[in-house]
Amino acid sequence: MSYPSQGRRLPEGGLIDRGSPLLFHFNGRTCSGYAGDTLASALLANGVTLVGRSFKYHRPRGIVGSGAEEPNAIVQVGEGALTVPNMRATQTELHKDLVAASVNAWPGVSFDLAAAAGGLAKILPLMPAGFYYKTFMWPQSFWRHYERIIRKAAGLGRAPGAPDPQRRDKINIHCDVLVAGGGPAGLAAALAAGRCGARVILADEQFIFGGSLLPGDAAIDRRPARDWVGRAVDELRAMKRVRLLPRTTVCGYFDHNFLSLLERMPGQPLAERLWRVRARRVVLAAGAIERPLVFPNNDRPGVMLASAVSQYVRRYAVRPGTCGALFTNNDSGYTAVLDLLDNGISVAGVVDPRTTVHGPLPGRVRERGVKIHTGCVVTNVAGRRRVRGVQVMTLSQAGNTVTGKAATLQCDLLAVSGGWSPAVHLHAQSGARPVFDESRACFVPGESVQAEQSAGAANGVFDLAACLAEGHAAGAAAAAAAGFSAAGGGEAPSAEPAEQAPLMPLWLAPAPPGHGKRFVDYQNDTDAADLQLAVRENYRAMEHVKRYTALGFGTDQGKLGNINGMAIVAAETGAGIAATGTTTFRPPYTPLAFGALAGRERGQFFDPLRKTAIHQWHVDHGAEFENVGQWKRPWFYPRPGERMVDAVNRECLAARGAVGILDAGTLGKIDVRGPDAAEFLNRIYTNAWDKLKIGACRYGLMLGEDGMVMDDGVTARIAEDRFHMTTTTGGAAHVLAWMERWLQTEWPHLRVFLTSVTERWATVSLAGPRSRAVMETLCGGIDFAAAAFPLMAFRDGTVAGIAARVFRISFSGELCYEVNVAAGHGRALWDACMEAGAVHGITPYGTETMHVLRAEKGYIIVGQDTDGSVTPMDLGMEWILSKKKDFLGKRSLSRPDCVRKDRKQLVGLRTMDPQEVLPEGAQLTDSRIVSRPAPMVGHVTSSYYSACLKHSIALALVKGGRARMGGTVYAPLVDGRTVAAEVCSPVFYDPEGAKQNG
């Protein structure tokens, strides 16, 4: 295979595997890189400098950073269902056949329509600070036009259009010490804590540990730092209680030292894993992010962080330019110049606003013959798609303007360094507030509010020797706080302290009149003038300025520009940086996919599917299922060629004419036991329970404290001190919790135990005139004669040889028996019933037929015919409200609102056209022709076609409904028709109850 040459790759060096070349594709071009590259380093090696267009002005943009801070190299990675938007090329590990494209360039990076027109700002004239507020707010009707253009022009990536084929999972883990960041401080901390015997997790977002040591030539313990990293990792790997997580970003820090970590495993069967960590102690060693400087046209491709220049040259062996220059206000930036020179790249000069520049690093640069323009700033960058040179002017005495004649440095690469911002993100997420340190000119961690401690650069400590010492001490202290002896931590690694002169804060470089834009937030095109305008318009609080100017709103969350922005605002308001403060640091630290949060909880595992003991029979016999709560219940059993309506009509007629069989095992069942059980039920239900005879059942209604219907069901008295309660399928858990709450918190003196026995029983319901015959075939020891075994009674016996409890209760209005057996025998019971019932035409029916049958009888379903705002009186169930005792909800029933005459009441509806089935939820009006908005008098709660009655039936809640019997209401439908219906009794079938009592 042939690989395109990597014209900008240095002939040797770097932490890349030159033996493993990799082909990849960027914006349609085939390129090559090496294992160990990021997409960004590989692009630079291939001479790709233009990676995107800016959001607002569509200015060409290049790679600025080398890590999480990157604002410009935002790419769409992968194709089809695997595509991921808004990845940072600087954090994208290169792999074979990687496909990536710029997200923020339409139709292309090199030819960009919007840029040709002068950017969005030209398409939508004037985009100053507060653009969103000023433009999109008015006129409102124009938003759809703005939105269409902006979405397309702004890019921001595409979500995949197909289901995610990758496997993602979550894992919960506990540890004594979590170390976030595997640089010098983090490695030292993990070593110390691990040696103490603590359970340690060390996570680093990069694919190799080492952090800032990777490009450098520092020495630790008098050996090259990279060797020390290797030995440290080996030692940690050998510790059984230490877990190393490379490619893992600590993305969120929540209450109670709960943190979330995203681990990426490219090319593995498990693509990503979300670690949900509960850590006793946390050491934050997340390092620091170098700040850029804010000067005219500082966004030209080729302007790059000094630390990124060093990374690309030394770690990736890439030449990010052919001739460099440096603009820095501190000593550390000079490292980049040395790295360039060491690798044969010339440096045109250094621009440093400090008037005296001493210290070892600038000294070494001077020795190499590079001119340092002290007391100067960069006032312009020439070149549009690539830096062509920089203009340098002298700072005035006061430091607020520039003077003199401009000098020019010819270069195509400008390294910039404005100092370092500790990565205080996780510290801030933990609830703490970073504080501004004037002497170091950066925000450093404030007082901890959780069990965490920052170490190293994340703590504002930038010297390697100090980082190592602080990391080691933090690791040992964390282990000690977790209960281990800190004495086991061993020796701290050591390095030579390096001397650095203090930086000169330079938040906004002065510029001559007519200067170009000085960008603060590259991703959102926020420039210094926008921030200043916001302050002039009286936005003073940082959170307001952020929202007004979009500073830090991008996918990078302002990692690069926010601190500069805050300082510029502070200067403008005069409030000072400390008082101005930061905006809120919110998780995640870097974006993560929704799929990572979902893990395996999707598709069949989104929620448990509960199955009855007879489930497989239903599957084998072609049932269509419906979800009732988490249960899978048979909905109807279509025969070949049958539509749903055909199947339901057939099932209804079979239950009314012969015998139907229903799997009723999902009903909630609660054992209520104890000397005070009857008294307990008196309080829970609206009706009285003390006089219920053993062997008998009673229907009960439960109300909430507001007097509204909450649940219903039949409860049987098994013994003097023992009841078997049934609840609705969906309400079972809530009812048990509700009753436990009253028992435990209000009535602890009642001696009652409540136990869910839903799962213990399988329940098969036989309904229809032939059900008695089937039961008689199957049973021994039970007399089924109507007088011996009346409605609302139960008997113990055997059914098909299985110990059973048979209830004679009816939700269908038919003669009906509900047989309860131990769940393991449910299937055998069902099979026996089917066999014994065959000669009687036994027909399985599902929940739809169950609903039709009960609606024909006017029996409500709590949650369908009630909605939490319906009283028993509204349902015409005054008869179930005991006047002789108190019960939950009773007092609420006498509230004025509950006794209004015009409350909605349950009625039946018969459509004038018997074939017309009203839609459930249909609103009802008083007249056929209504003006809008129409006064609505009620709504349909249940509606079916009744095959038995040969006309449609509906239940409805209608204002003052019971006084409207025989009157007409109208249902205006979505299709424009209006259907007339007569108000009638909700009991359509067998009002005398002869059938169920027969």
Added chain:
Amino acid sequence: MAEPQSPLHDVAVAGGAAAAEFVSPGGAVRMCELPFLGHFHLRGAPDDAKFLSQVKAALGCALPLTPNTTAAGEAGGVLWLGPDEWWILTAAGGRAEVLQSLEKAVAGMFASLIDQSPGHTVIRIIGEGDGEPARNLLRSGCTLDLHPEHFPPGRCAQTVFAKTNVTLLPAEDEKNRWRCDLVVRRSFADHLWRWLEEGAAGVDGGG
């Protein structure tokens, strides 16, 4: 009387085995159902000396009174579920006898003894090697600290596992392998089994 079906009957039938069983692709996690165990749900007053002594006599061990601990008696294990609540697990054989003697022990007292055997089952997870893959499988579904130092044999925990209520019971088997029994309600057993089967592929590098 017909033979009862365990909650994972259909999994067993599909696998052609007497009870549901599964080995993860890489062999690090084994899983099987322990069907038809006795599951007895006992409620009673922990300060009632007569209740405690009679139950102790019936079980051959005292009811554990320390939260989230277990006791092992002649008849099986007893799990503390709450201040007045215990779960008694017994072997499939002899389950009727244990129930009978417990019923006798609590007769006439303010106590509740319910045979929950038909409504529950146990899924046993066995970890080969150091047990980490098996624990990682469980860690993907529950938030407890499962490290043997923190959750040793003799402890139990009621928790939500993969959105399902389960009781976890860690142990070390005769081959010194880490294992954990999951007591689960019948209607959730199939969901839990499939969830564990699918998850096992992700933890032992086999799939």
